[in-house]
Amino acid sequence: MFYSMADATAASATGWLPVFTLLLGAGITLVATVITSLLQHRLTSQRERETRRELRRDQLAERRADFQRETLIQLQEATTDLSRAVGWASGQDETAFEQTGQWGKREHHTDVDVQANVAMGRTLMFMVRLRDRPLRDLVEEFRIQVIQVLGSTDKQHSHRSFANMQDEYEKVQRRLGELLRTLDDEESSTFTG
Numbered sequence: 001m002f003y004s005m006a007d008a009t010a011a012s013a014t015g016w017l018p019v020f021t022l023l024l025g026a027g028i029t030l031v032a033t034v035i036t037s038l039l040q041h042r043l044t045s046q047r048e049r050e051t052r053r054e055l056r057r058d059q060l061a062e063r064r065a066d067f068q069r070e071t072l073i074q075l076q077e078a079t080t081d082l083s084r085a086v087g088w089a090s091g092q093d094e095t096a097f098e099q100t101g102q103w104g105k106r107e108h109h110t111d112v113d114v115q116a117n118v119a120m121g122r123t124l125m126f127m128v129r130l131r132d133r134p135l136r137d138l139v140e141e142f143r144i145q146v147i148q149v150l151g152s153t154d155k156q157h158s159h160r161s162f163a164n165m166q167d168e169y170e171k172v173q174r175r176l177g178e179l180l181r182t183l184d185d186e187e188s189s190t191f192t193g
Contacts, residue, residue, distance in 0.1 A: 068131055069183050075126035076176050079142065082119035083169050086149050088112045090162055093155075103155040116150065135175045142168035 089112045096106035120143065127139040145165035152158035 078122035085116035
C-alpha cells in the first residue's frame with residue numbers, strides 16, 4: 001500500500017479538521033459564556049442599584065413621615081400648653097380687674113408668663129417644621145390671637161380675642177388630627193398594599 005503525497009496531505013488535513021472544529025466550538029462557547037456572564041452581571045448590578053435606590057427612597061420617605069408625625073404630636077402638645085397658659089393668664093387678668101378695676105394690671109413675669117413664653121416658642125419652632133401650609137397658616141392665626149389676648153388692655157377686646165383664640169385652637173387641633181390620621185392611613189396602606 002503505497003500512498004501518494006496527496007493522500008498523506010488529505011489524511012493530515014482530515015485529522016486536524018475535527019480538532020480545529022472542537023477548538024473553534026470551545027472558543028465560541030467560552031466567548032458566549034463570558035459575554036452572557038458579563039450581561040448577567042450588568043443586569044444584576046443594575047437591579048441591585050435600583051433596589052438600593054428604592055430602599056433609600058423608602059427609608060427617606062419613612063423618616064420624613066416619622067419626623068412630620070413627631071412634629072404634629074409635639075405641636076399638638078405645644079398649642080395645648082399655650083392655650084392653657086393663656087387661659088390661666090386671662091384668669092389672672094380677671095382677678096386683677098376685680099381688685100383694681102383696670103384690665104391688664106395682673107402681675108407679670110409669673111410662672112404663667114414663663115409657661116406661655118415657653119409654649120409660644122415651642123409652638124413657633126414646631127410650626128416652621130410643618131410641611132402642610134394650611135396648618136402653618138392656622139397656627140400662625142392662633143398665635144396672633146394669643147398675642148392679642150396677652151397684650152390686651154381692654155376687657156371686651158381680651159374676651160373677643162380669647163374667643164377667637166379658642167376658635168383657632170379648635171381649627172388647629174382638627175387639622176392636626178386630619179394630618180395624623182392621613183399619615184397613619186398611608187403607613188397602613190404601605191403594609192397592606
